[in-house]
Amino acid sequence: MNDLSEAFAAAFRMLLERDPELVEIVSLSLAVSGTATLLAGGLGLPLGAWLGVARFPGRRGVVTTLNALLGLPAVVVGLGVFLVLSRSGPLGALGLLFTPAAMVIAQTVLLLPLVAALTRQAAEDLWDEYGEELRALGASRLRAVPTLLFEGRFALLTVLLAGLGRALAEVGAVILVGGNIAHVTRVMTTAIALETSRGELALALGLGILLLALSLTLNAAAELARGWAQRAAG
Amino acid sequence: MPPAELSAASALPLVFESVRLEADGKTLLAELSCRIESGGTSVLLGPNGAGKSLWLGLAAGLREPSSGRLRWLGPGAAAGPRCAIVRQRPVLLRRSVRANLAYALALRGVPRAAARARVERVLAAARLAELAERPARSLSVGEQQRVALARAWVLAPEVLFLDEPAASLDPGAAAALESLVGTLASEGTKLVVATHDLAQARRLASDVLFLHRGRLLEHTPAAEFFREPRSVEARKFLAGEILA
Numbered sequence: 001m002n003d004l005s006e007a008f009a010a011a012f013r014m015l016l017e018r019d020p021e022l023v024e025i026v027s028l029s030l031a032v033s034g035t036a037t038l039l040a041g042g043l044g045l046p047l048g049a050w051l052g053v054a055r056f057p058g059r060r061g062v063v064t065t066l067n068a069l070l071g072l073p074a075v076v077v078g079l080g081v082f083l084v085l086s087r088s089g090p091l092g093a094l095g096l097l098f099t100p101a102a103m104v105i106a107q108t109v110l111l112l113p114l115v116a117a118l119t120r121q122a123a124e125d126l127w128d129e130y131g132e133e134l135r136a137l138g139a140s141r142l143r144a145v146p147t148l149l150f151e152g153r154f155a156l157l158t159v160l161l162a163g164l165g166r167a168l169a170e171v172g173a174v175i176l177v178g179g180n181i182a183h184v185t186r187v188m189t190t191a192i193a194l195e196t197s198r199g200e201l202a203l204a205l206g207l208g209i210l211l212l213a214l215s216l217t218l219n220a221a222a223e224l225a226r227g228w229a230q231r232a233a234g
Numbered sequence: 235m236p237p238a239e240l241s242a243a244s245a246l247p248l249v250f251e252s253v254r255l256e257a258d259g260k261t262l263l264a265e266l267s268c269r270i271e272s273g274g275t276s277v278l279l280g281p282n283g284a285g286k287s288l289w290l291g292l293a294a295g296l297r298e299p300s301s302g303r304l305r306w307l308g309p310g311a312a313a314g315p316r317c318a319i320v321r322q323r324p325v326l327l328r329r330s331v332r333a334n335l336a337y338a339l340a341l342r343g344v345p346r347a348a349a350r351a352r353v354e355r356v357l358a359a360a361r362l363a364e365l366a367e368r369p370a371r372s373l374s375v376g377e378q379q380r381v382a383l384a385r386a387w388v389l390a391p392e393v394l395f396l397d398e399p400a401a402s403l404d405p406g407a408a409a410a411l412e413s414l415v416g417t418l419a420s421e422g423t424k425l426v427v428a429t430h431d432l433a434q435a436r437r438l439a440s441d442v443l444f445l446h447r448g449r450l451l452e453h454t455p456a457a458e459f460f461r462e463p464r465s466v467e468a469r470k471f472l473a474g475e476i477l478a
Contacts, residue, residue: 113376128323129326130325132296132321132325133321133324133325135296136296136318136319136321137318137337137338137341137385138342139341143341147327147337150327150328150329151327153328178465191408
């Protein structure tokens, strides 16, 4: 019990003093997961919206597969990307394994099905509402994709934040392809895993508290922004 | 005064040739033949469920007939008819009134500078200038219908299909909408208006297509229709009876 309270005290001290190691780890976490979210959004939003409005043979199968990939375990993604990037893998020559770039790739792969599947659902609902009107105005289904993305911008912001939340919280993918190397690829979740297993509870707790606070702040900000923007846009 | 970039040869008349529309084994429109000429306002009149909206959907190219065909016979038909439709409950985009109008022109590939000038002209003519910056979806139902009408107008259509304009509006908003419709008609836009509102039909129509249960019972010049309709059902409808 004493250990625990001491750990909490140390954790808060680190937070208040902006411990350089802590700052470095948090910054890398935000950079890696933020980049991955942007990449997954850039690919997954148009892809999902297109899948929501397009009609082609085999579409049901694609949608079902995509929905199944929602539950893709991070550690399996990590393993897959590890194999591709490892020295003997197809992209081994790039030498990306155990770099932040590899972590961004792994998290992008992890988030892409999530973003695409949630966007697909949102776009399909929007198409029900707007489809006939857009067709009457002369928009093809393909041309409707950017329109629907814009019309659904508030819902889709939530999708991106869900993605960012998942990326920040996952440990399986980044630890496999990043390797949790101090000052290079150590992020919040891998640091927590390591420090806890070493019995260094202070840093682990500090990071854990930060991770929680971060996720709360992100969601609160998103909710506020959403409410405000929705009122402004009717 | 349609702007040069949007004007072209006329695609009218529009001809329905034995058009049938079926869904789930039910006949929605039966063996419908008619001819819509340029000029004036044609009114599709009939009780709810007569098939007026389906007729408009076919005419505007939003639906395909199950059999029969629609043909535009005018010299402009080759380039595609320039028609627009305003539905009973128009769906506006989550952006400003002005951006809603600009979007319709952007879809047609109108260059931005020309589009901007055209949007401003229509906003002023439709008395929507004060609402131009407002988010379209925050407007009242009547205002939204006027925006939808302006959005169709900005395309300078040769033919404008209107589905039950003012059906759910209070008298003031309905009058505002109808005066806007009148402006369009006086500019030479061919209007085809579906309505079950007899008073509105009297105000707008130059010819009447009377529909009942998916059948076109008559297509008669308005003066004649309101004086002496040819079909029994139309006589009953004009007398205010409820058609079964």
